Amino acid sequence: MIARVLAVAAAEIHIARRNLWVLMATVIMTLFALALTFAGAAPTGALGVDLLTVSVASMTTLSVYLAPLLALMMSFDAIAGESERGGLALLLTYPVSRGEILFGKFLAHIGTIALAMVVGFGAAGIAAALSGGAGTESILALLRLIGTSILLGAVFLALGYALSAAVSSPTAAAGLAAGLWLVFVVLYDLGLLGAVVYDNDGFFTRNVFPWLLVLNPADAFRLWNVSASENVALANGMTGVAGALPAWSAPTSLIVWPLAAFLLARQVFRRVQP
């Protein structure tokens, strides 16, 4: 089983290596991370924290947008693309299970995302540490940011596979992927924000809203990074919500999401008749 998973992963790594989108996304992320780091040099004095802390806070916001985008760009084509080319039927006549195919693709894609995160955030982190100083806590925050970004990527990889298996054409899958990104990263928060404003600090805002927030993997990612480090929270302005939830809630959400999404993707893929 391992051999077959690795065989699929090896082929996918070749594909990801030649995927211009992936290269561009990594370069853009590195540039953004560097730009944010140096733009963040101003408020350090006001908040009394080192430059790396401010940089991690800005990069957390960056990653909420970019990690899901990068993941969906790689995964939307995973099954719909093969299906349209007619390669899926052939692949499925080989003695390899659908779970193995999916997991092989996942390994390659998550490896690519991990590389992009380490390169992008690592470069910005090193730059921040060299020019503005860094402490044990801020270095931990950077490592946490990289780790949670990879988890966030894993969620959207798996969700991307699920929608790629659910539709028959890569174009439809791309459209759905864009919609998915918009809902999780932008619209969900906007909706909650509207509800909070309407509720005017009532029961919903204090008891329901934090849980709804942590249910969304993108927000769980933000909360985890914020609640784990007071300084990051300070720089991010999210102390209020982070304080209202138990410490385990955000990590649980961000660890359960990739597993659940992967199982969903496998279930949808099993129903595909090539």
Place this chain on the structure above:
Amino acid sequence: MTEHKNPSETGDALIVDGLCKRHGRVQTLENVSLALKPGERMALLGHNGAGKTTLMKLILGLWSPSAGQISVAGAVPGSSEARRASAYLPEAVAFHRALTGREQLTLFARLAGAPVKSVDGLLERVGVADAADRRIGTWSKGMRQRLGLAQVLLGKPRIALLDEPTSGLDPISRHDLYAIIDEMAQHGTAVLIASHALTEVEARTDRIAIMRKGRVVADDTLARLSARAELPIRLKLTAQNDDASEVHARLGGKRINGASVELLCSPENKMERLAHIAALGDLVVDVEMAPPSLEDLYRHYSGEDRT
């Protein structure tokens, strides 16, 4: 794959029995039965929509049948034993554009459990070794088809299912393709070829099955199918001075153009008919004789000439 024989290796490579497939209310396969022995090459002929591809997908376990049984080298379609025993070439196969030929074939070799070392030899065998390290996106359709054939040869399958293998190939490539099919058959692989290229299939297969509207309407050797169909021989006469009126008046038949007449006669009346023609002397300058072709047979069995 190994030399020792287990019970399933001595039996039929493929048995299809009473197979039915319904898509909603449409019956795409109806009571289809077939059997292929090891090393047998069978042509599967039929119009588009006759059920050839459906039959292949059921044999491969990609779809499940509505009724009936299939045995692939003694195993259930879709099981790992059946998948290991079978190879498939889809119609107009396409691979990922970003992979090179070698990478794609290496993936298949590793999935099939075949030695990765065999990849170079196979790329050579199908004639794409020169392009092996270029991306498949830059390959011609014929080259991709050859790569598709290379993956069929991986792991010495017990049965190979080829869906329109010659589509998009030039004549020389077709010749190579059939040479490879012959070689597979010699090594004991049963080969099922769905094809429209009737004339090639004629010389290159042991048996012919004709499908029509989801049923197998004929399944026999070419010689026996011809005998049973009792199709007439065609005689085409070219008249002297490009004037066929006289010949037509004396022999009957059908005028094709101003200069030629076509006659049909049964095999046993052939000599008698030729004697009549010879008796016309100088009136006829040429005679062409055509025995019933596979195309005629195909028309006969697929019901195109009886409406």
